[in-house]
Amino acid sequence: MSKIKKTTIQDVAKYANVSSGTIDRVIHNRGKVSPAKKKKIEEAIKHLNFNPNLLARTLALGKQFMICSLLPESVISQNYWSLPRRGIMQSAEKYKDFGIVLEAYEYSLFDEESFVKQAQIIIDKNPDGVILAPLFEKESISFTQALEEKNIPYIFIDANIPDQNNLSYIGPELKNSGYIAGKLLNSILNMNDDILIVNMVKGIENSSHVWVIEDGFREFFDSNNYTNDRKINSLTIHTTDETEVTRELTKYYIKNPGVKGVFVTNSKAHLISEFHRAHELDGKVIGFDLIEENIASLKNGSIDFLISQNPVFQGGQAVQMLFDYFVYKKTPTEIQYVPLDIIIKENVDFYLNSQ
Amino acid sequence: MSKIKKTTIQDVAKYANVSSGTIDRVIHNRGKVSPAKKKKIEEAIKHLNFNPNLLARTLALGKQFMICSLLPESVISQNYWSLPRRGIMQSAEKYKDFGIVLEAYEYSLFDEESFVKQAQIIIDKNPDGVILAPLFEKESISFTQALEEKNIPYIFIDANIPDQNNLSYIGPELKNSGYIAGKLLNSILNMNDDILIVNMVKGIENSSHVWVIEDGFREFFDSNNYTNDRKINSLTIHTTDETEVTRELTKYYIKNPGVKGVFVTNSKAHLISEFHRAHELDGKVIGFDLIEENIASLKNGSIDFLISQNPVFQGGQAVQMLFDYFVYKKTPTEIQYVPLDIIIKENVDFYLNSQ
DNA sequence: TTTAAACTTGTGTGCGTACACATTTTTTAA
DNA sequence: TTAAAAAATGTGTACGCACACAAGTTTAAA
Numbered sequence: 001m002s003k004i005k006k007t008t009i010q011d012v013a014k015y016a017n018v019s020s021g022t023i024d025r026v027i028h029n030r031g032k033v034s035p036a037k038k039k040k041i042e043e044a045i046k047h048l049n050f051n052p053n054l055l056a057r058t059l060a061l062g063k064q065f066m067i068c069s070l071l072p073e074s075v076i077s078q079n080y081w082s083l084p085r086r087g088i089m090q091s092a093e094k095y096k097d098f099g100i101v102l103e104a105y106e107y108s109l110f111d112e113e114s115f116v117k118q119a120q121i122i123i124d125k126n127p128d129g130v131i132l133a134p135l136f137e138k139e140s141i142s143f144t145q146a147l148e149e150k151n152i153p154y155i156f157i158d159a160n161i162p163d164q165n166n167l168s169y170i171g172p173e174l175k176n177s178g179y180i181a182g183k184l185l186n187s188i189l190n191m192n193d194d195i196l197i198v199n200m201v202k203g204i205e206n207s208s209h210v211w212v213i214e215d216g217f218r219e220f221f222d223s224n225n226y227t228n229d230r231k232i233n234s235l236t237i238h239t240t241d242e243t244e245v246t247r248e249l250t251k252y253y254i255k256n257p258g259v260k261g262v263f264v265t266n267s268k269a270h271l272i273s274e275f276h277r278a279h280e281l282d283g284k285v286i287g288f289d290l291i292e293e294n295i296a297s298l299k300n301g302s303i304d305f306l307i308s309q310n311p312v313f314q315g316g317q318a319v320q321m322l323f324d325y326f327v328y329k330k331t332p333t334e335i336q337y338v339p340l341d342i343i344i345k346e347n348v349d350f351y352l353n354s355q
Numbered sequence: 356m357s358k359i360k361k362t363t364i365q366d367v368a369k370y371a372n373v374s375s376g377t378i379d380r381v382i383h384n385r386g387k388v389s390p391a392k393k394k395k396i397e398e399a400i401k402h403l404n405f406n407p408n409l410l411a412r413t414l415a416l417g418k419q420f421m422i423c424s425l426l427p428e429s430v431i432s433q434n435y436w437s438l439p440r441r442g443i444m445q446s447a448e449k450y451k452d453f454g455i456v457l458e459a460y461e462y463s464l465f466d467e468e469s470f471v472k473q474a475q476i477i478i479d480k481n482p483d484g485v486i487l488a489p490l491f492e493k494e495s496i497s498f499t500q501a502l503e504e505k506n507i508p509y510i511f512i513d514a515n516i517p518d519q520n521n522l523s524y525i526g527p528e529l530k531n532s533g534y535i536a537g538k539l540l541n542s543i544l545n546m547n548d549d550i551l552i553v554n555m556v557k558g559i560e561n562s563s564h565v566w567v568i569e570d571g572f573r574e575f576f577d578s579n580n581y582t583n584d585r586k587i588n589s590l591t592i593h594t595t596d597e598t599e600v601t602r603e604l605t606k607y608y609i610k611n612p613g614v615k616g617v618f619v620t621n622s623k624a625h626l627i628s629e630f631h632r633a634h635e636l637d638g639k640v641i642g643f644d645l646i647e648e649n650i651a652s653l654k655n656g657s658i659d660f661l662i663s664q665n666p667v668f669q670g671g672q673a674v675q676m677l678f679d680y681f682v683y684k685k686t687p688t689e690i691q692y693v694p695l696d697i698i699i700k701e702n703v704d705f706y707l708n709s710q
Numbered sequence: 711t712t713t714a715a716a717c718t719t720g721t722g723t724g725c726g727t728a729c730a731c732a733t734t735t736t737t738t739a740a
Numbered sequence: 741t742t743a744a745a746a747a748a749t750g751t752g753t754a755c756g757c758a759c760a761c762a763a764g765t766t767t768a769a770a
Contacts, residue, residue: 004419004456008756019720024758032717054452055410056756059725064359097409101359173705180701187542339705342697346535350528350694363726374750379728387747411726414755 007048016044027052058327064099065326067092067319068122069131070115070143073106078292080267080311081106081133084157087315088131095323102319103127110202112136119143123150129322130154131315134161137208155321157314159209160335167325168332170317172309174209177288177340178216178265184305184342185261185286186226193260195221196252197234200245200266213265231258245271259283270294273302290343290351298345308341308351362403371399382407413682419454420681422447422674423477424486425470425498428461433647435622435666436461436488439512442670443486450678457674458482465557467491474498478505484677485509486670489516492563510676512669514564515690522680523687525672527664529564532643532695533571533620539660539697540616540641541581548615550576551607552589555600555621568620586613600626614638625649628657645698645706653700663696663706 074082092102107115134140201207269287297303429437447457462470489495556562624642652658
């Protein structure tokens with residue numbers, strides 16, 4: 001194996017007839033360097049194709065970068081929010097020797113107060129960067145304003161608030177995800193099968209993203225004229241509690257026995273599929289996210305499609321972006337949409353293994 | 356930002372009342388250490404939760420790891436094999452400061468001789484690890500035998516040869532990919548639409564994987580009794596040259612005008628979809644891989660589904676695995692199936708951006 | 711011409727680990 | 741009991757870079 005010697009600062013110094021300190025000054029343009037030497041050094045760097053060794057740099061720097069994440073809590077170990085959290089933690093672990101230190105905070109989706117409280121704790125911590133799932137819009141904006149005052153960069157994941165000064169948004173293109181759901185559901189229905197859209201939202205204020213998804217879904221049917229022979233209704237349920245959901249569904253199904261396809265706009269599709277199984281209904285179901293209950297339903301055939309927005313990947317990307325921003329001063333793309341994975345019974349296992 | 360001091364070898368040394376050299380001996384079990392001290396040191400490591408700093412270790416080690424890859428050539432910049440190559444190169448670039456050096460070799464799919472020749476060059480290079488797409492089975496086995504004699508680990512990607520001593524196989528589960536194709540194609544066909552399977556293989560010997568895919572495809576229809584009202588024929592074409600393919604297709608379509616769905620078992624689905632467009636046929640098409648021509652056809656609607664086996668990811672994983680093997684002595688899982696991404700017009704862009 | 715100020719450049723140490731070599735301690739054989 | 745051999749342990753330097761500080765050089769004011 002032939003040794004390929006990488007060029008170091010010393011090589012550059014020798015080539016340019018200066019000491020390593022002067023090279024350092026040029027690289028970080030710190031301190032004064034005479035124009036003649038500066039030019040020569042720059043030429044030397046280019047000529048020798050010098051790239052600072054990231055390991056040595058990080059080691060010498062000895063700096064730590066604290067990242068705080070603020071996501072909804074995952075009481076049950078396997079709910080949706082455990083997934084981006086896993087991605088964040090895996091990625092932070094990978095970069096720990098590079099000085100990345102992660103502190104993960106959680107808020108309750110039922111309690112704006114908890115968000116505000118945790119946000120304040122983060123602000124007091126004075127981190128180097130923040131990863132935020134901004135599901136409470138108003139409170140999130142207050143939070144990010146405070147961060148901006150302290151010059152702390154922040155990244156939104158999973159949900160976006162437009163026109164903020166976030167470093168980046170990493171997450172799904174919501175409208176499109178609805179459109180894809182429409183296309184997929186349509187492909188396994190007959191022309192005149194009725195469709196039900198189920199939205200589960202706690203409060204009206206912080207649920208705008210649900211309407212965007214529904215919009216996309218309906219757009220598929222409208223733009224392809226698949227609406228003539230069928231009804232497409234939507235049902236909004238203000239809870240995710242199983243018994244209450246069941247009650248609402250029962251009410252609806254009795255009045256609308258023609259429903260053959262159901263689209264659930266959040267990760268709770270399994271509630272509908274379990275309802276179907278319990279009542280021996282054969283409706284097709286499509287929903288979001290690879291959480292445990294959904295996976296089980298997908299495998300037993302009571303859910304037909306899941307769309308996954310790569311939550312583990314989202315979390316990992318966010319950490320990676322902040323790392324690149326800290327170390328390389330690389331400003332990330334403002335919006336990074338994640339792939340919308342189409343999951344069926346036959347390929348679900350491959351996704352579980354690789355995340 | 357509170358500084359979180361990581362425990363170092365010196366901390367462990369102090370705690371266990373020995374010098375750092377002895378710690379080193381325990382960690383790498385090199386040299387002799389008295390049982391008493393050894394026990395104490397191990398306790399200290401656990402107690403202080405010591406993890407060697409990867410950066411410092413790599414820097415001090417100063418070792419280089421040469422990885423040679425051997426894949427089919429990509430004459431056109433955008434054919435399929437450029438994708439795993441990109442993954443390999445990106446990943447190698449990422450790890451270059453860790454001593455990873457990549458040399459990429461290519462062979463012609465039309466020429467076993469070129470494979471043998473390149474393989475010999477790699478053997479003479481005496482690399483630390485090899486990434487191989489073993490499309491020529493016989494020649495690949497000779498190659499890997501030579502590698503084994505020199506104790507060089509190797510990884511198969513994209514295609515597998517069973518019962519070899521490869522460190523790992525990273526690639527698709529072929530039979531399943533055919534099954535998924537069947538399911539998807541069926542979802543957009545009517546019960547009595549005829550189906551055509553197109554295999555393009557150069558020689559009989561090295562094309563067994565194509566039959567596995569076809570098997571999986573047919574299994575979907577057999578196991579679901581979707582075969583009664585339709586014909587499912589397969590057409591084998593011994594070239595990928597466009598004019599010849601067109602001629603074969605023309606011959607077939609004239610004799611079999613009922614074809615409404617086409618499954619292409621390699622990355623050349625665009626040849627069929629272009630044929631359809633040219634002759635104003637409205638058959639549905641499903642194929643493999645996000646290469647440029649397929650993407651174009653998908654977007655203009657002449658291909659309906661593509662299944663992507665994440666070639667960029669495959670390449671990246673292979674490098675990552677070898678790195679982990681070199682540095683952490685981590686033996687990878689023997690088989691790592693990659694996700695089979697289902698790509699439609701509406702989500703293709705998200706996949707292009709993130710790979 | 712002298713001298714301080716301003717500017718420019720060089721030197722040395724530390725980051726955490728690996729490893730060769732030096733030193734100390736223990737064991738063994740005479 | 742002692743010397744030599746063997747075993748156990750300690751020390752110092754290198755890896756490539758950043759940064760504080762020292763040293764050297766030029767400029768400007770007196």
